[in-house]
Each structure stands twice: as structure tokens, then as C-alpha cells.
Amino acid sequence: MASNNSLNGGELSRYPYRVVLVQVLVSVFLCINLFLITTFFMEAFFYTSMRYILFAITLLSDSLFLSGTNVLLILNYFRLTMQMWLCLIIFIVSYLYVFVTPVTLTAMTLERYVAICMPLRHAELCTTRSALHCVLIIHCLSSVPCIVFVSIFFASAPLSFYKQHRVCSVEMLIFHRWQSHLRSAISEFYFLIMCIIIVFSYVQILKAAKAASGDNKKSTGKGLRTVVVHGFQLLLCLIQLWTPFIEAAVLQMNVMLYVYIRYFNYITFILAPRCLSPLVYGLRDKRFFNALKYYVLCGLYRKQSSG
Known part of the structure; x- marks a missing residue:
């Protein structure tokens, strides 16, 4: 909904299996995130380290966004109406967290840049206090597009509109x-800036990787791969901004094709990017993965590994 990409329940009313598939994917995603968030809070090292704090923000952001859009999908599927003031509140929260995840990914990339290219200053710059300030800045930056859109809405909507009952979209x-057009322009400007930061960090880490040797080369190589994954996530999020224009063009030609494409876009550019974060840190990060296995297996993993 927040990105004009949420599936419309009326479009899917003849295809209930698609709604069921979305419920399965979202449920699996939220369960994985629940394990990851629980692991984050169970280890003091994680919630005192900047990279893991930012990782937890992406998990919470993605969980809130997908939960909100999934609730709207279900309400739309059953054609349930609500007062538009409530719809506006849901939109504000969803629209905010459309931006929180990519902005946080950009901050995580900068953290890797500092860790690899400025190792002597990493401990000074990436403290817990700095992480909390960074989280505040992330939410402030992410709220700007939402504030612009909502300000225009308040100036345009009559008072009677807020009490109307409609299907929320x-x-x-x-x-x-x-x-x-203004909403898309602001979004694309944000993602352009983030892509520039990602490319800059990639180039600098690539230079450091070429100059490194031994353990340093292995560390920079891992950081380079992490930046590449962040860049791929941002690319999917950027494509998400273009999908409404593609869908609008297809709708003029073929309604059935429009339904298929909109469903494909939701799975590929809404769900998929938000499933990559758990893979990047939940599985690729050895320390976090070991802690995750320990808690999932109720402590059996650590006993076996120590024995």
C-alpha cells in the first residue's frame, strides 16, 4: 500500500491460492525474524555493537512493514472498509518503513566502510551511543517523504473525507x-543518493581488499560481499518504485496480465528484498549464526561444539 505496490484484494478474489501463498511466505519470514530478534536481545555483544543494532532495526522495520501490508491485503481481499483517518495512520506507518530499511542498509554499508578502510577509528566512531544517534537520524531522514506527502494530503482532503468508510488503499x-509523480521523484532522489554511497563504499573497500593480505584480505573480501548484497537489496527496492508505472501501462493493454504482473512485483520487489537481510547477517555472519543455532537448539549446539 505505502508504495502503491500492495496487492488489491479485489484483483485476487478469483485467485485465493495466491493470497494463501503470500500468507505462508509472510508467516515464514516473520517466524525467522522472531528467532533473529530474540537472538539479538539474548547476547549482550549484539546490542552493544553498531552493526548488529542496525541489523535489528532492519528486522523490526521489515516485520512492521510486511505485517501492515499483509493486514491490508487481507482486509482488501474480504472487501472490509474502514474510516479513512485510520487508513491514513496505517499508510503513514507503512510509508515510513518503506524508507527505514534501505536507509539503514546504507548506514550498515558505511559502517563496513569505516571498519575496513578506517580500522583505527572504527571503535571511536561506531560506539553504542553513535548507533542510537544513527537510528534517530535514520528515522528522521525516512520521515521526510512521509511528511511531504501527508502535508499535501492535509491541504487537499476535505474534513468530511476522514469519516468516510472505504476499502483502504x-x-x-x-x-x-x-x-x-512528486512521491516517486522524492523516492528516486533518496535511492540515487543511497546508490552513490553504496558504490563509493564498494570502490573504497575494493581498493582496501587489493592492498590487504592474509587475515585482512579475508576480512575485506567478506565486507565486499556484504556491500554487494546491500547493493542488490537497494536495487530491488529501487525497481519497486518503478513498478506502478509499469503496472499502469500494462493495465491499459490487458487486465489479466496486469493482475499477474502486480502479483509478481509484490513477491519479487516487496517480499524478496526483505528476506535477504536475515540471510546476510543471520546466516552469513558466523558469530550471529552460532548464537542463533544455540538458542534454536535450546543450547545443544554449544554443548556439542565444545565437546
């Missing part, structure tokens, strides 16, 4: 066509 909150 982002289209209900857009009164002028230029609102959509």
Missing part, C-alpha cells in the same frame, strides 16, 4: 496526479 489518499 493508497489510491484513496491521492487527490492529484502530480502527488504520485
Whole structure:
């Protein structure tokens, strides 16, 4: 909904198995995130380390965003209406967390850049206090597009609109066509800046990897791969911004093709990018993965490994 990409329940009413598939994917995603978030809070090292704090923010952000859009999908599927003021609140929360994840990924990339290219200053710059300040800055930056959109909405919507009962969708909150164009322009500007930061960090870490040797080379190589995965996630998020234009063009040609493409876009560009974060840190990070196995297996893993 927040990105004009949420599936419309009316479109899927003839395809209930697709809704069921989305429920299965979202449920699996949320269960994995629950394990990861629990692991994060069970180890003091994780919630005092900047990289893991930012990782936890992406998990919470993705969980809130997918939970909100999934609830709206179910409400739309059953054609349940709500007052538009409540729809607006749901939109604000969803729209905020559309940006929190990519902005946090960018911050995580910068943290890896500092760790590899400025190792002597890493402990000074990436403290727990700095991480908390970074989280605040992330949410402030992510709220700017939302504030712009909501300000325009307040200036355009009559008071009677807030009490109307309708099926909640982002289209209900857009009164002028230029609102959509402005929203897309702001989003694309944000993602352009983030892509520049990702490319800059990649190039600098690549230089460090070429100059490194031994254990340092292995560390920089791992950091390089992490930046590549972050870049791929941002690419999927960027494509997500273009999908409404593609869908609008397809809708003019073939309604059935439009339904298929919109469903494909939801799975590929909404669900998929938010499933990569657990893979990047939950599975690729050895320390976090060992802790995760320990808690999932109720302590059996550590006993076996120590024996």
C-alpha cells in the first residue's frame, strides 16, 4: 500500500491460492525474524555493537512493514472498509518503513566502510551511543517523504473525507496526479543518493581488499560481499518504485496480465528484498549464526561444539 505496490484484494478474489501463498511466505519470514530478534536481545555483544543494532532495526522495520501490508491485503481481499483517518495512520506507518530499511542498509554499508578502510577509528566512531544517534537520524531522514506527502494530503482532503468508510488503499489518499509523480521523484532522489554511497563504499573497500593480505584480505573480501548484497537489496527496492508505472501501462493493454504482473512485483520487489537481510547477517555472519543455532537448539549446539 505505502508504495502503491500492495496487492488489491479485489484483483485476487478469483485467485485465493495466491493470497494463501503470500500468507505462508509472510508467516515464514516473520517466524525467522522472531528467532533473529530474540537472538539479538539474548547476547549482550549484539546490542552493544553498531552493526548488529542496525541489523535489528532492519528486522523490526521489515516485520512492521510486511505485517501492515499483509493486514491490508487481507482486509482488501474480504472487501472490509474502514474510516479513512485510520487508513491514513496505517499508510503513514507503512510509508515510513518503506524508507527505514534501505536507509539503514546504507548506514550498515558505511559502517563496513569505516571498519575496513578506517580500522583505527572504527571503535571511536561506531560506539553504542553513535548507533542510537544513527537510528534517530535514520528515522528522521525516512520521515521526510512521509511528511511531504501527508502535508499535501492535509491541504487537499476535505474534513468530511476522514469519516468516510472505504476499502483502504493508497489510491484513496491521492487527490492529484502530480502527488504520485512528486512521491516517486522524492523516492528516486533518496535511492540515487543511497546508490552513490553504496558504490563509493564498494570502490573504497575494493581498493582496501587489493592492498590487504592474509587475515585482512579475508576480512575485506567478506565486507565486499556484504556491500554487494546491500547493493542488490537497494536495487530491488529501487525497481519497486518503478513498478506502478509499469503496472499502469500494462493495465491499459490487458487486465489479466496486469493482475499477474502486480502479483509478481509484490513477491519479487516487496517480499524478496526483505528476506535477504536475515540471510546476510543471520546466516552469513558466523558469530550471529552460532548464537542463533544455540538458542534454536535450546543450547545443544554449544554443548556439542565444545565437546
